[in-house]
Amino acid sequence: xxxxxxxxxxxxxxxxxxxxxxxxxxxxxxxxxxxxxxxxxxxxxxxxxxxxxxxxxxxxxxxxxxxxxxxxxxxxxxxxxxxxxxxxxxxxxxxxxxxxxxxxxx
Amino acid sequence: xxxxxxxxxxxxxxxxxxxxxxxxxxxxxxxxxxxxxxxxxxxxxxxxxxxxxxxxxxxxxxxxxxxxxxxxxxxxxxxxxxxxxxxxxxxxxxxxxxxxxxxxxx
DNA sequence: AAGTCAGTTCGTAAACTTGCGAATTAAAAA
DNA sequence: TTTTTAATTCGCAAGTTTACGAACTGACTT
Numbered sequence: 001x002x003x004x005x006x007x008x009x010x011x012x013x014x015x016x017x018x019x020x021x022x023x024x025x026x027x028x029x030x031x032x033x034x035x036x037x038x039x040x041x042x043x044x045x046x047x048x049x050x051x052x053x054x055x056x057x058x059x060x061x062x063x064x065x066x067x068x069x070x071x072x073x074x075x076x077x078x079x080x081x082x083x084x085x086x087x088x089x090x091x092x093x094x095x096x097x098x099x100x101x102x103x104x105x106x
Numbered sequence: 107x108x109x110x111x112x113x114x115x116x117x118x119x120x121x122x123x124x125x126x127x128x129x130x131x132x133x134x135x136x137x138x139x140x141x142x143x144x145x146x147x148x149x150x151x152x153x154x155x156x157x158x159x160x161x162x163x164x165x166x167x168x169x170x171x172x173x174x175x176x177x178x179x180x181x182x183x184x185x186x187x188x189x190x191x192x193x194x195x196x197x198x199x200x201x202x203x204x205x206x207x208x209x210x211x212x
Numbered sequence: 213a214a215g216t217c218a219g220t221t222c223g224t225a226a227a228c229t230t231g232c233g234a235a236t237t238a239a240a241a242a
Numbered sequence: 243t244t245t246t247t248a249a250t251t252c253g254c255a256a257g258t259t260t261a262c263g264a265a266c267t268g269a270c271t272t
Contacts, residue, residue: 013126047109075247162221
């Protein structure tokens with residue numbers, strides 16, 4: 001019986017995964033990553049949700065550190081936070097390393 | 107104004123990300139992937155949660171298709187579902203492809 | 213047959229998420 | 243200065259998640 005604390009990395013990865021855990025937020029990130037769209041207004045015309053709901057989703061992505069927004073009047077320009085995006089990529093990569101179970105579970 | 111439906115891939119990725127969106131579930135998957143542990147009982151001794159809560163988390167991972175369980179009395183052996191794990195890996199990889207924004211967002 | 217052991221399901225409470233429209237803010241245009 | 247425009251915040255309802263302990267199930271022991 002030796003209960004282990006969860007690590008900071010586990011908390012970080014879960015935090016990011018949680019932010020990715022909604023299809024609208026995936027769609028937002030794909031738009032931003034592919035650069036086909038960057039402005040709040042454009043996104044709100046494409047995505048099947050109300051403007052206020054979009055703001056909420058953008059906020060969650062911002063809180064998770066995955067995107068950042070700049071006011072460029074009369075709208076807001078959103079983009080991937082490249083530093084944290086790279087960090088997220090790395091965290092997921094290390095989770096998805098090759099599975100190490102030659103004899104177990106077969 | 108051309109509201110777009112969300113794609114099946116976006117829904118799938120979000121579904122998986124949601125399942126990864128809790129530190130305990132990350133810890134479980136890491137244990138299973140690294141094969142340091144596979145049995146329910148062992149996990150319940152290591153993770154800082156009640157046995158019933160662990161069952162719930164394992165169920166969510168199972169529902170998301172990421173793991174599978176086999177009854178090996180007197181316990182249950184859990185493992186990564188390698189097929190879906192590979193699929194998940196692929197979905198995340200394609201999300202995290204290089205960002206394509208030479209002039210935007212700088 | 214009664215007890216034990218391991219895991220799951222049930223019931224429930226508290227917190228969080230998702231969604232919307234209404235109200236608000238803040239800047240630009242009339 | 244009033245109106246318009248674009249986005250955010252507020253308030254709320256409905257649903258989901260997380261967590262726990264208690265009750266249950268099913269198989270092995272005694």
